[in-house]
Amino acid sequence: MESKTIGVIGLGLMGASLCKALGACGHTILGRDTDEHVQKYALLTETIKGELTEEKIPECDYLFLAVYPGAAVEALEKMASLIRKDTIVCDLCGVKQAVCEPCFTLAQQYGFTFIGGHPMAGKQFSGIKYADGNLYQGATMILVPRQQEDLFLVSRLSDLLRGAGFRSVTVTTPEKHDEMIAFTSQLAHVVSNAYIKSPTAAEHLAFSAGSYRDLTRVAKLNEDMWTELFLDNAEHLGFELDCLIRSLQEYRDAIAADDAKTLKRLLKEGRERKEAIDTEWKDK
Amino acid sequence: MESKTIGVIGLGLMGASLCKALGACGHTILGRDTDEHVQKYALLTETIKGELTEEKIPECDYLFLAVYPGAAVEALEKMASLIRKDTIVCDLCGVKQAVCEPCFTLAQQYGFTFIGGHPMAGKQFSGIKYADGNLYQGATMILVPRQQEDLFLVSRLSDLLRGAGFRSVTVTTPEKHDEMIAFTSQLAHVVSNAYIKSPTAAEHLAFSAGSYRDLTRVAKLNEDMWTELFLDNAEHLGFELDCLIRSLQEYRDAIAADDAKTLKRLLKEGRERKEAIDTEWKDK
Numbered sequence: 001m002e003s004k005t006i007g008v009i010g011l012g013l014m015g016a017s018l019c020k021a022l023g024a025c026g027h028t029i030l031g032r033d034t035d036e037h038v039q040k041y042a043l044l045t046e047t048i049k050g051e052l053t054e055e056k057i058p059e060c061d062y063l064f065l066a067v068y069p070g071a072a073v074e075a076l077e078k079m080a081s082l083i084r085k086d087t088i089v090c091d092l093c094g095v096k097q098a099v100c101e102p103c104f105t106l107a108q109q110y111g112f113t114f115i116g117g118h119p120m121a122g123k124q125f126s127g128i129k130y131a132d133g134n135l136y137q138g139a140t141m142i143l144v145p146r147q148q149e150d151l152f153l154v155s156r157l158s159d160l161l162r163g164a165g166f167r168s169v170t171v172t173t174p175e176k177h178d179e180m181i182a183f184t185s186q187l188a189h190v191v192s193n194a195y196i197k198s199p200t201a202a203e204h205l206a207f208s209a210g211s212y213r214d215l216t217r218v219a220k221l222n223e224d225m226w227t228e229l230f231l232d233n234a235e236h237l238g239f240e241l242d243c244l245i246r247s248l249q250e251y252r253d254a255i256a257a258d259d260a261k262t263l264k265r266l267l268k269e270g271r272e273r274k275e276a277i278d279t280e281w282k283d284k
Numbered sequence: 285m286e287s288k289t290i291g292v293i294g295l296g297l298m299g300a301s302l303c304k305a306l307g308a309c310g311h312t313i314l315g316r317d318t319d320e321h322v323q324k325y326a327l328l329t330e331t332i333k334g335e336l337t338e339e340k341i342p343e344c345d346y347l348f349l350a351v352y353p354g355a356a357v358e359a360l361e362k363m364a365s366l367i368r369k370d371t372i373v374c375d376l377c378g379v380k381q382a383v384c385e386p387c388f389t390l391a392q393q394y395g396f397t398f399i400g401g402h403p404m405a406g407k408q409f410s411g412i413k414y415a416d417g418n419l420y421q422g423a424t425m426i427l428v429p430r431q432q433e434d435l436f437l438v439s440r441l442s443d444l445l446r447g448a449g450f451r452s453v454t455v456t457t458p459e460k461h462d463e464m465i466a467f468t469s470q471l472a473h474v475v476s477n478a479y480i481k482s483p484t485a486a487e488h489l490a491f492s493a494g495s496y497r498d499l500t501r502v503a504k505l506n507e508d509m510w511t512e513l514f515l516d517n518a519e520h521l522g523f524e525l526d527c528l529i530r531s532l533q534e535y536r537d538a539i540a541a542d543d544a545k546t547l548k549r550l551l552k553e554g555r556e557r558k559e560a561i562d563t564e565w566k567d568k
Contacts, residue, residue, distance in 0.1 A: 050473070071386075098418065120493055122493075149304070171289065179531040181455035181491060183482050183491075184493050185486065185493045185495050185496065187499075188495035188499045189478075189495060191499060191532070192495070192554075193535075194528060194531040194532050195472075195528060196554055197469050197527070197554055198524055198527045198528065199556055200466070200524065201561060203464065207404070207464035207465060207469075209468050209472075210468045211502045214472070214476075217498050218498070219554050219555065219557070220558045220562075221554075224548065227547045227551060230535075233540065234540070237539060238536060239531060240484065243481070244479060244482065245529055247474070247478040248532075249529060250530065256518070256522055257391060258518065260515055266507055267449035267510055270477030271483055271503065271504050273485065274477075275402055275504055276486075278504075
């Protein structure tokens with residue numbers, strides 16, 4: 001692939017890792033972070049080649065918004081008039097309806113292309129210090145183009161991302177993305193964060209099995225980011241929480257009633273569900 | 285350690301793995317399973333040296349009950365009169381109050397020693413086919429002696445278990461064990477089993493992050509065994525389920541009310557709790 005100029009807004013874990021991965025492909029990486037120390041650190045460590053100033057925006061072939069959802073929309077609003085019409089803009093946010101709707105509108109208004117993005121990758125640490133050029137190696141990228149988008153543009157972005165290490169690209173709608181992510185990621189984070197709050201949690205040393213560790217692995221989350229992501233996806237996450245609470249209450253009631261038959265049925269249903277889903281996965 | 289004769293009742297994953305581990309130490313292993321095919325398989329594969337018939341029970345220096353809680357108590361009742369007074373009997377069940385109380389009584393009545401046991405090890409597969417002499421390598425064994433038990437006997441059992449690969453032995457009471465295990469293991473299994481029941485679960489291919497995989501890893505459980513374990517520990521597990529449901533409802537309410545301040549506080553509390561517990565762990 002020809003060398004391109006790529007601008008990245010936000011040099012946290014996700015943004016700075018993307019800078020490193022794309023930089024390693026020979027592209028010219030310009031970056032910007034609102035934190036001056038982060039900006040300097042990015043230059044010193046050659047994570048970016050230069051600062052993404054307003055004057056540089058028209059030079060960018062691709063622009064990535066690697067900040068929280070609200071900040072991503074705000075950043076795009078500010079620079080929309082400077083973006084070239086053949087530039088592809090993509091975000092890395094964990095919700096897509098709240099980001100894609102205003103960004104699609106801006107893209108149409110100013111003539112550039114916006115394609116929503118959500119890399120299925122991460123670490124439990126955040127910040128540029130943990131940035132890793134291999135973070136996206138083998139990962140899936142979810143892309144959310146406008147419905148009437150030119151597929152050639154989606155494939156141009158896909159090709160760039162494959163260079164950064166992504167193994168596969170899945171195209172979906174903002175609604176479908178948010179519905180799925182509420183279940184696979186957001187609900188897991190809420191449950192993990194809630195699980196650790198039991199009064200028993202402080203005393204369990206030595207009794208700790210692998211299942212406890214799995215259930216609480218993502219409890220240590222960044223509450224600023226997740227508060228925004230959860231509220232941006234309130235309807236879908238609320239639905240998942242309601243399902244889970246209702247389901248847990250069924251087991252709870254069967255246990256309180258010493259009802260072995262119902263409890264066994266509930267557990268069997270869960271086991272069979274998991275087996276069916278794992279089998280379906282294996283076949284794909 | 286001198287070669288001993290060890291009897292194992294129940295040749296499933298846990299029992300047969302113990303046979304292999306102790307057999308490798310040079311002990312003579314006798315085993316018994318109610319399933320004839322399992323019994324034959326154990327002999328053919330030299331997992332056991334011979335069948336643990338009634339006549340052989342007085343030869344055993346140690347006896348392990350590696351069956352479900354109800355079956356363990358029943359097995360001990362049947363053979364109690366045949367057990368030598370210097371024999372140590374131990375079970376491998378996941379609940380301790382329901383097993384230890386009747387077994388302590390039998391031990392006192394017939395003069396042998398009973399020490400409850402729960403190995404912090406396992407696999408997601410069950411049965412002798414998955415038995416593994418290294419299953420207990422590096423694991424913790426929870427031991428639950430009678431309060432007035434001779435500590436010399438506890439340490440005799442510990443020494444035997446260290447030979448089988450256990451790295452450490454933790455001594456506790458039946459009540460404490462059941463309280464802790466409700467949180468670290470049983471609750472995790474219920475949540476995992478409930479999590480997969482969302483209607484969204486069947487459609488999430490490609491959106492699946494590590495957090496989903498962690499949360500549902502133990503969903504594929506043996507419902508016969510877990511129904512018995514859960515009902516034997518109904519009070520503690522019920523308490524944990526109530527805590528978790530109440531806690532999840534708090535996040536749910538904050539999300540429904542679009543209340544960023546409360547949601548952020550709830551998430552922060554969970555993060556800080558997890559950090560504090562992880563730090564405490566690291567120091568031990």
